[in-house]
Amino acid sequence: xxxxxxxxxxxxxxxxxxxxxxxxxxxxxxxxxxxxxxxxxxxxxxxxxxxxxxxxxxxxxxxxxxxxxxxxxxxxxxxxxxxxxxxxxxxxxxxxxxxxxxxxxxxxxxxxxxxxxxxxxxxxxxxxxxxxxxxxxxxxxxxxxxxxxxxxxxxxxxxxxxxxxxxxxxxxxxxxxxxxxxxxxxxxxxxxxxxxxxxxxxxxxxxxxxxxxxxxxxxxxxxxxxxxxxxxxxxxxxxxxxxxxxxxxxxxxxxxxxxxxxxxxxxxxxxxxxxxxxxxxxxxxxxxxxxxxxxxxxxxxxxxxxxxxxxxxxxxxxxxxxxxxxxxxxxxxxxxxxxxxxxxxxxxxxxxxxxxxxxxxxxxxxxxxxxxxxxxxxxxxxxxxxxxxxxxxxxxxxxxxxxxxxxxxxxxxxxxxxxxxxxxxxxxxxxxxxxxxxxxxxxxxxxxxxxxxxxxxxxxxxxxxxxxxxxxxxxxxxxxxxxxxxxxxxxxxxxxxxxxxxxxxxx
Numbered sequence: 001x002x003x004x005x006x007x008x009x010x011x012x013x014x015x016x017x018x019x020x021x022x023x024x025x026x027x028x029x030x031x032x033x034x035x036x037x038x039x040x041x042x043x044x045x046x047x048x049x050x051x052x053x054x055x056x057x058x059x060x061x062x063x064x065x066x067x068x069x070x071x072x073x074x075x076x077x078x079x080x081x082x083x084x085x086x087x088x089x090x091x092x093x094x095x096x097x098x099x100x101x102x103x104x105x106x107x108x109x110x111x112x113x114x115x116x117x118x119x120x121x122x123x124x125x126x127x128x129x130x131x132x133x134x135x136x137x138x139x140x141x142x143x144x145x146x147x148x149x150x151x152x153x154x155x156x157x158x159x160x161x162x163x164x165x166x167x168x169x170x171x172x173x174x175x176x177x178x179x180x181x182x183x184x185x186x187x188x189x190x191x192x193x194x195x196x197x198x199x200x201x202x203x204x205x206x207x208x209x210x211x212x213x214x215x216x217x218x219x220x221x222x223x224x225x226x227x228x229x230x231x232x233x234x235x236x237x238x239x240x241x242x243x244x245x246x247x248x249x250x251x252x253x254x255x256x257x258x259x260x261x262x263x264x265x266x267x268x269x270x271x272x273x274x275x276x277x278x279x280x281x282x283x284x285x286x287x288x289x290x291x292x293x294x295x296x297x298x299x300x301x302x303x304x305x306x307x308x309x310x311x312x313x314x315x316x317x318x319x320x321x322x323x324x325x326x327x328x329x330x331x332x333x334x335x336x337x338x339x340x341x342x343x344x345x346x347x348x349x350x351x352x353x354x355x356x357x358x359x360x361x362x363x364x365x366x367x368x369x370x371x372x373x374x375x376x377x378x379x380x381x382x383x384x385x386x387x388x389x390x391x392x393x394x395x396x397x398x399x400x401x402x403x404x405x406x407x408x409x410x411x412x413x414x415x416x417x418x419x420x421x422x423x424x425x426x427x428x429x430x431x432x433x434x435x436x437x438x439x440x441x442x443x444x445x446x447x448x449x450x451x452x453x454x455x456x457x458x459x460x461x462x463x464x465x466x467x468x469x470x471x472x473x474x475x476x477x478x479x480x481x482x483x484x485x486x487x488x489x490x491x492x493x494x495x496x497x498x499x500x501x502x503x504x505x506x507x
Contacts, residue, residue, distance in 0.1 A: 021135045028132065037111065115163055153264070177248075205275075320364070363396070397445060
């Protein structure tokens with residue numbers, strides 16, 4: 001960690017907390033004025049590399065110092081705006097940096113296929129705004145700026161989803177539905193923040209926690225808790241507030257789906273963890289009760305219901321979208337255990353799920369790029385016509401099920417262990433049943449890919465095609481990561497456990 005902390009130049013290291021969110025915002029303006037899409041893509045890719053480098057530098061600083069605080073404009077918190085990094089949010093920041101680079105490498109051929117040339121520069125500009133907003137939510141040290149950055153990322157997300165209308169007109173409807181529900185979620189969240197301000201007289205989250213610990217909780221803070229959970233739960237696609245997600249993932253451009261599935265709901269889940277554990281405190285009666293009777297129950301229902309819905313989908317991306325709702329259920333179950341072991345298992349699954357879904361949606365994008373396939377039955381024979389992409393899809397699909405030798409098994413193992421520590425046999429049973437349901441819908445996909453013959457056109461079987469290398473490389477990296485981090489799980493497990501301990505204090 002000390003080596004990581006020192007590799008950035010001193011001036012850059014000092015201002016890294018603000019540079020990591022400002023650089024993408026400035027780059028978004030630059031990309032918008034680029035005359036060609038490839039030039040805007042170059043700006044976006046360079047920006048993502050800078051963000052990833054800064055994220056690694058900040059990981060080292062947090063490892064060395066525990067907490068990194070940056071006073072924006074020189075005004076000290078709680079009156080000034082604070083950027084605050086600790087062991088809870090720096091793994092999310094690192095995830096955003098790495099997935100940003102891999103997604104943008106993947107983006108060039110994918111976006112060229114789906115977005116009109118004259119719109120590509122604006123598309124990359126909107127993406128960078130979304131990227132900056134997600135980073136801002138992750139690092140903001142005061143509650144109101146969490147709301148501001150949440151809306152920055154959301155508005156940009158509505159835009160880049162809607163820009164898929166050239167390939168599928170349903171993208172416009174999906175974006176509109178997401179806008180309506182996202183606005184409702186944002187309204188609930190900002191009302192909750194308003195109640196917190198009424199109760200504490202401050203917007204700084206660390207200061208809020210100190211005031212509430214000193215003064216105790218009342219009906220105002222209970223109302224704040226309810227509004228914030230609903231608002232962030234909607235953004236995180238927590239069941240049953242997930243109804244915007246299947247269409248948003250199914251009809252957005254392939255690059256957008258791959259990036260959002262890997263990052264957006266993870267950032268919202270992080271924000272939920274931050275508020276529940278850092279501000280309200282898990283030992284408070286109404287918070288403690290919400291673990292078992294809200295988060296755990298909702299998580300188990302999501303694992304079951306969304307998995308059953310996935311089994312019956314005919315569109316491959318909608319199938320994986322419902323799978324994402326079920327996987328958010330796993331994270332909610334970990335949160336609902338209310339222990340350091342449960343929370344660390346949920347956070348570990350958050351990181352592992354990003355690896356799985358990134359590879360899966362990139363592979364579906366590769367299939368669509370070469371053959372235009374979207375439905376499950378259209379995947380027939382792709383193991384013969386696109387073997388490299390099919391293999392990446394298979395590895396990530398098996399990881400989604402939780403097959404040994406993949407990261408999906410690792411995070412489910414930690415979830416089972418944490419549940420047994422609580423004596424929650426019903427949660428273990430739910431994990432097993434939902435994994436069997438995952439096996440059912442993943443088996444449908446893999447059976448079509450490997451066991452059916454490629455379609456023939458006028459008597460000629462489709463020829464083998466290799467996806468563009470810019471699509472293939474990031475997809476194979478993510479697929480390989482699904483196996484690598486099974487055998488070398490310590491880095492991700494260590495990050496998850498340190499994050500849980502940072503907010504749980506070993507409870």
